Amino acid sequence: MATEHESVELVGDELVGNIARSALFAALMGAGSYVSFPNPISPIPVTMQVLVVFLAGIFLGPIWGGASMGLYLAAGGLGAPVFAGGSAGFAPLVGPTAGYLWSYPLAATLVGALVHGGVELRDYRVGTPRLVSAMVAGTLVVYTLGTVGFAYVQGVSLQSAFWAASAAFIPVEAFKIAAAVGIVRSDAIAAQ
């Protein structure tokens, strides 16, 4: 019995935990894009995705926050219904919202790095100004890539892309940043 499976190389405990959390955050991201409201001035819907991007960076840190968003894109690309409105497959990754989607891993990594002050996971309960500026920086990344992506894929100018795909959302993001601060400030999640 005991010698039967000598060659099995177990994945380390800590890593298993991180993989599980990344997968759960990717699924949470899928749930966050399912909650999508039509936006009166843009064809792109208002979703909770960006809120989850912030939370992934804050709670999982730069490395695993970024990894979970990468996992989100991979699972969606292979057919999990995790993109806005429950759509799935490779197409959204090269479609009009591609810029947004590809920005998520970068934004989560950036938010995580700014909150935790480096690649190591530290206490995420930092001061509000730092928390907010980290998320503002993340938002900038999301919208820069989102606008550029829309312009490139749809063959329109950057200016049109900005008005069509980005402008209408800015106020909504402030609200998501406030919600994220609220969650961090509450004692909802035990310090890890």
Place this chain on the structure above:
Amino acid sequence: MIRVGDLVHRYGDTAAVDGVTLTIDDGECVILAGANGSGKTTLVRHFNGLLEPDEGGVFVNDDPVEERLVAARTAVAMVFQHPEDQLVAATVGADVAFGPENLGLDRGEIDRRVRESLAAVNLDGREDERVDSLSGGEVERLAIAGALAMQPDHLVLDEPFTGLDEPARQSVLAHLSELRESGTSLVVVTHDLRDVASLADRVVVLADGRVALDETPAAAADRLPELDVRPPC
């Protein structure tokens, strides 16, 4: 054989398991009972090295668990309190295959184990069904199949009957007796002996993280109520 010696497990300052010594022989069926919070779940998680002892040691087939993790985890399979959280794949067949795949078995052997384990819980032929379309009793049985596919010497079930209706309970119970016949030893965690007493060789009761009683079901019956465990009726 599972052997636990002077085991202590602390969460922060409080000891959830507080000096337990216990042996579970091959082929035995042991009920591990005790009040809510008495440390049952914490104790069994040491049997296959999911938790590390703060003091004392755990041996499976005479190997120390911490040093021979793979051996311990193939010898002791576990069905958790919420079976839903332990299914890792989206379809029935893929979920049962997960354990054997990790053991690096060849494909023919994996397929054989998947078929046999599903048959053991009456889910044969349903490999391609989606996990989220199963009923509560079916999810419980699928979790058991996933554990069986490891071909364990010991199967640990943490409150396997909660939420199951009478036909589902009967069916799980019937499968457990069959397993026992075939030589697998069983550890069933519960605080209600009414459902499983018929199956058991021994009843071990925990109170505040210590073994308060270790007897045959008949001998234990009288003392169960004072230990906050429901006796068989």
Place this chain on the structure above:
Amino acid sequence: MIRVGDLVHRYGDTAAVDGVTLTIDDGECVILAGANGSGKTTLVRHFNGLLEPDEGGVFVNDDPVEERLVAARTAVAMVFQHPEDQLVAATVGADVAFGPENLGLDRGEIDRRVRESLAAVNLDGREDERVDSLSGGEVERLAIAGALAMQPDHLVLDEPFTGLDEPARQSVLAHLSELRESGTSLVVVTHDLRDVASLADRVVVLADGRVALDETPAAAADRLPELDVRPPC
């Protein structure tokens, strides 16, 4: 009083509740039994407007639920089948206080209710513990406390005894009888009558979304097994 008339609830094409008519009087204790998937949970979720009828209507104290949601939710409190679904706050005390706070009560009254409800489930003095460090049975008890703190006219409990140890079960049962004495009506959902039969005025059994039996416990006992419900023993 809760009154349900010709209620139909469909998930997609299949009717989980398929024409149920039922009245629960003030101060009554009704057991709602039935096999897994017979529609019990779906039915009770209409009592406080968590689901909307596809056909038929639900009235609480003669108000239509859909039009008077707040009144219905004040009058009908609910313990969910999976208690961990029900917790909304991070600590024990904050969770129990959630409902009373929403009722706009003053702080003294809220604190009093929190204390009393926790005492009823043997969790007194544990206000500051985090919900994620509780054991399975303790979570169940906390969920019950949260509903008790609403001091409703009707209390609906969906399989409340599954994870409870004997003292907690006894304590909850005693508290339920007290509530009943004081005029609160109770609806207990279960597929196992052994724990609650003593309390009940009536047993209503669902099968495939329809009322298959509506009797006193004594009169019902014989027919329960054929409806996949465990009779009292």
Place this chain on the structure above:
Amino acid sequence: MLTYEPGDSFAHRLDPRTKLAVQLSFAAAGLAHTTPVGLVVLGLVAAGCLRAADTSPLSALHGLRYAIPFLAVGPVVEAARLGAPWFEPAAAVEPALASVRVLLVFFVAAAYVKTTPVRESRAAVQRLVPGRIGIALGIGIALVFRFLPLVRRDLLRVREAQAARLGDERRLDERLSLVAAGGLRRSFARADALALALRARCFAWNPTLPVIRFARRDAAGLALAVALSVSVAV
């Protein structure tokens, strides 16, 4: 919603790697040839893919209905003017071609989603991405598929739990952060339980991978992928 459906169409029987190659090269070819002629050719290829997947273009369109507004908006914003003549059709041509291209990519991707089960996608990833990263990625992807319905249900339950105790009486922002915090707490709990389950079942770096095999019919798909890639270069 667009999801996998069991079946035995030609595309169902292809190796997932072949299908991935076709998708990638198709998207690249679309970017390279956004001209009327190029798009007609690609349109034929896309029709062929749908045919191989036994999917009618109408049902594929239905699965994509959410994406349609995007495709209309590009041409409209680009042609709109803030003064007379208000609308300049010529400016809309290029964005319109871009939209057609995107639509075609959607069709081809729909064929993949409809014909490829998670198990095969996972196997493809674990073979295409080398080493431990591939193993972890493959499992991670399978876990996302598995936990998506649970997480969605959890969020719904948190909302219901609040509503049942009159949480709807609270302010909107408070409610939202309560739901988000509740969902987050449940997700962490699920992740911890899941990690335990993975460890109990010997989650390892060197598992036996699910079988996928190139067969003769894959030659046709791979030839198509090569042709599309070559067309990008010329």
